[in-house]
Amino acid sequence: MNKIKISAVAYTNTKAFIYGLEHSDIINKIDLSLDIPSDCAAKVISGQVDIGLMPVAAIPLVSNANIVADYCIGSDGAVNSVFIFSDVPVEKIKTLRLDGHSRTSNNLAKVLLKFYWKQEVEFTTDPIVKTDAIVLIGDRTFGKKNNFAFAYDMGEEWKKFTGLPFMYAAWVANKEIDQAFKDEFNAALKFGLEHRKEVLKELPKTENFDLEDYLYHKLQFDVTEDRKKALNMFLGYIEEL
Numbered sequence: 001m002n003k004i005k006i007s008a009v010a011y012t013n014t015k016a017f018i019y020g021l022e023h024s025d026i027i028n029k030i031d032l033s034l035d036i037p038s039d040c041a042a043k044v045i046s047g048q049v050d051i052g053l054m055p056v057a058a059i060p061l062v063s064n065a066n067i068v069a070d071y072c073i074g075s076d077g078a079v080n081s082v083f084i085f086s087d088v089p090v091e092k093i094k095t096l097r098l099d100g101h102s103r104t105s106n107n108l109a110k111v112l113l114k115f116y117w118k119q120e121v122e123f124t125t126d127p128i129v130k131t132d133a134i135v136l137i138g139d140r141t142f143g144k145k146n147n148f149a150f151a152y153d154m155g156e157e158w159k160k161f162t163g164l165p166f167m168y169a170a171w172v173a174n175k176e177i178d179q180a181f182k183d184e185f186n187a188a189l190k191f192g193l194e195h196r197k198e199v200l201k202e203l204p205k206t207e208n209f210d211l212e213d214y215l216y217h218k219l220q221f222d223v224t225e226d227r228k229k230a231l232n233m234f235l236g237y238i239e240e241l
């Protein structure tokens with residue numbers, strides 16, 4: 001049997017999923033690579049992999065996109081790893097640097113700035129340019145909240161804006177995946193989530209950051225109806241940018 005090629009996110013937010021895949025027989029049926037989110041998206045879009053834990057903002061760029069798992073990377077309010085860090089309060093932000101690792105959060109920043117905060121902002125991806133604010137996601141944000149004058153948690157701001165939880169990344173396939181594989185995949189992901197205690201023990205300590213709170217509370221992993229509603233709303237806003 002040909003192995004199913006899978007790209008997952010190389011951040012702490014995905015460690016429980018990886019634990020589950022590695023401790024299940026499914027590991028023998030997949031080719032797993034760990035990538036930054038923007039590369040996950042590129043691999044699913046190009047067909048280099050069959051399934052990716054893909055930034056949801058890139059779903060419209062995938063032909064035959066379908067969500068194959070009941071689990072995702074989500075939050076209900078603050079997530080503590082998806083930020084706009086800024087030298088000025090949000091109503092004074094004129095320039096913002098996007099994060100090269102991100103697809104979802106870069107768009108989330110644009111959506112919030114335009115439709116929630118009603119700010120006109122110039123965006124750049126140039127790492128050298130000095131801007132009022134930056135988007136930063138993932139492990140590189142851990143413990144950095146207090147290094148900036150203002151830190152806007154975008155999960156929290158989305159909730160204030162819409163009243164809804166959020167989905168940052170979902171397991172998206174670019175082809176039909178058979179149900180037996182999906183069932184086994186879901187079971188492995190669930191097993192990983194149920195073993196977050198073991199995952200926590202293996203993680204390096206991080207200063208000024210509560211990993212337990214992050215894995216058990218800030219991150220939420222279920223693809224719920226509200227999270228799907230939020231996804232559709234978010235993709236609608238992106239079209240209007």
Ligand SMILES: C=C(O[C@@H]1C=C(C(=O)O)C=C[C@H]1O)C(=O)O
Nearest residue numbers: 037055081102103104105138168
């Ligand atoms: C919660 C997070 O969700 C992520 C944010 C993503 C994005 O902005 O494109 C993609 C995948 C997730 O890793 C995070 O990275 O901190």
